[in-house]
Amino acid sequence: MIYKCGKCHYLFSSEKELTDKKDNHYRCPDCGKFAVRIATEAERKEYTMQLQREDPWLEKDPSERGGADQ
Secondary structure, eight states: OEEEETTTOOEEEOSSOOOOTTSGGGSOTTTOOSOEEEOOHHHHHHHHHHHHHHOTTTTSOGGGSOOTTO
């Protein structure tokens, strides 16, 4: 699931579902504030675009990647 911090606007993913406000997983991994919420659809798209900029092959088919074995 993708989350966003309401204080520093950090977007991040977590395998753990945030269920209890007192749970330490509600703490932002960037700024440490307890202001984390589930990201909106637009924010999830932004997060995906950020990942693709960091790794342009992330969403590519493995056959399109090329490499030493081709």
